[in-house]
Amino acid sequence: MPNILHHGGATGVTGSCHQLVLNGEHSLLVDCGLFQGDDAREDTFEQLKIEFDISTLKALIVTHVHIDHVGRLPYLLAAGFKGPIICSKPSAKLLPLVIEDALKIGFTRNAQLIERFQAQLESQIVSLDYHQWHTVVDDGDIKTRIKLKRAGHILGSCYVDISHQDHTTRQKERWVFSGDLGAPHAPLLPAPQSPHGCDHLVLESTYGHRTHPNRENRRAVLKRAIEQALTNGGTVMVPAFSIGRTQELLYELESIIFEARKSRWKELEIIVDSPLAARFTQVYRELKPYWDDEAQARLKSGRHPLNFANLYTVGDHQEHERTVEYLARTGRPAVVIAASGMCTGGRIMNYLKAMLNDARHQVLFVGYQGAGTPGRAIQEYGPQGGWVELDGERIDIKAGVTSISGYSAHADQTNLLDFVKRMRRWPSTIHLVHGERAARLALKAELEAMYARKGKPVSIRNAS
Template identity: 35%
Template structure:
């Protein structure tokens, strides 16, 4: 058996693992890359295998960095089955078409520029219709049910507690008479998060493929996240500003609604004031996802079920409003009163959130509140890391709003919860493959596992293959035939670095404006930049 790591290897996005046995080939996840331009470019690259030879896909959950290239692989000729939980199938039926719509809009925007430059048009990664059509391949499975896919592969989906329908997948592979058990953790959820059950405990594994998103830190505000949320909102309202929450349409949005609802009786003074503030869910996708949450009650924890059995709706409260149309969304930015806007996307890369940021980032009285992970290279990450200026719709915006984060709302387990989850295996894995994390985080988490649990770890590179058999793991000596290793990606990475360095130089010069520098120093910088500009023009030609 061979496993090839095609995504989420030394990065957080693009989850995709190819498993090859003597009788079949299958993927675990088929996610989209997000963040830096060099990452996004990977989405356009052909799959490094014959798509027609792929038997099936096992999908851990509906988030786009795990599911987002399923319409592309369908468009390229994949006709097998996509196995996922029932709730994940429901969520993908709205999330993938929404992604297809975004792909079409982005291609249209690029093509308008290319037409003006006399260049040929490009196709979207996939269309809305491609995404609609690929849903016919999905087959829902129950949590805890062992299912034989074929003579050599058996699977079981277990609750990962990350988002509605999320799963960690046990895979038993019989290859040349030997049975090997793989466990793919998917994204492991926080314990004690609203609505969802805690992550399942897995009893045994031969090999574990494990996420490490927060493998080097703790969620310090997990127990007081609602208190902190209320304080942040009240502070913004006292100043007369808005609170803008870039939130993933599926998961965080519903949890925030639930948490406010649940705690409304515990914070009489503070919360009464908060409940007087209009709260707008400004994402058509979040509205549809909330309906799916209401439908899949079997995924709820005991507390949330009790609310529902008592006739209470834990996904609603006074003052909560949903904006469906673009005109309703635009009207939010014309209001004079303080409001809370919860809008996708959670990393500020697409959707209505960018318009709300454009109207609020420059306001000293407003607050931008992050409640989820921000991938490197995304607008959300830049804001969290203290960017003073950002570009939105071609316009440079000064960041004067207060930027806040509450990690306690994160859907990812932190360092201690990840270690605790692994420690509860009765039969420990022989080896753990660390994936889905930033490289430095992976290295830290890898050392922690070795030191505290005594389990050997591997941090795979993109495209690297490992042969598993006879109780051993052998790194394949084959050079991965992956087109995204082409040198142009290195050029894109260099350009990204240069862009950051140019911005840094501009900030230094602005800061030094009042300082008395020698004229020759400024002239030297100007001459060097002029020469560089000429060289850049030559490159573009």
């Protein structure tokens, strides 16, 4: 019967890559992500090389297009993988943009090489509708089908339902890979619905030890942080992933500005300083049919949640440098959303270096900050009046630092437990992945207690 091999994301929150070995001849790969923060070794290139056996690999299944789930895809193709890359239809539109950016950062800026690689990538993409069964292996001995279901994490995200039949032993098994599950009531996206049931569940545990504030609370925190900057005459710097978090924040900011009666809110500039985020936002607009009912209602009322009057985008690098210098010098109140989400590079770094030591400004974290990243250091030491090293430079943190876990695109402990609880047939084996040790241990304890209350047996693995 099938067994699972982890090539990343088993004991950390990045590098997700899980191989489901169906038998000696066939296997599937779920995600192939990049390592970041403490998960990344100094010998980065060696860590990224695909050194596991791909000769049996029949398909790569992409749960969503965040870089920690797809960033090693170029290395997989370079290793000779020519099989289908299966994803949802929205992900099929977003994936080439992500990989183009990854190629420019980690591989080459040669336009011809990138174009050739992109052509190969697009020839291998197989996009599926949600809830559509798709056969990946049927050779007489085994038949394996997959179905993608909405995960509510970012646009196009899915969890993977795998039905496996072994005709030689007449055994059937159901596997579910959660990918990254979203939180209920997230902007733009419908909440994930649990599957009917499964035998084996591979479950993310990023926030397995925490619960998020509700949406009204987190919107209030967001509003307060911006009010503080407006009062101080400063900029709110928001490190955010180009895809997902940026668009959700724009949606919430449009709502706050629309409802605000104060003129200074009406005049507040919302600046997206990321060409990639701007491109993603455009694709998000094109994928309106995948938005949730609340977002659809806003559109029908004539509002434009991702394209409102106060929204500005920064284009080339010269414009970026002028924007940093202008905001740092004048203290004009503004909200700047820029990548990267964990402050490991990108345009947010120049804002931080220019403004982090000035008390007029605010840093607002709206997503998970991995251990070992500059974002985690600012988050931990900023409220204590500490310092952080950015590009070899020590910078004292005088700006305000606020974290809103409620804007995380990840499910919290309650949501993860509910994902299992709402199945009619609970899994007998749960593999906890994509979480730091404390989160996995806390979720393991809660799951075991939940099973014990129902008198159900369970084996929970990879939690040590």
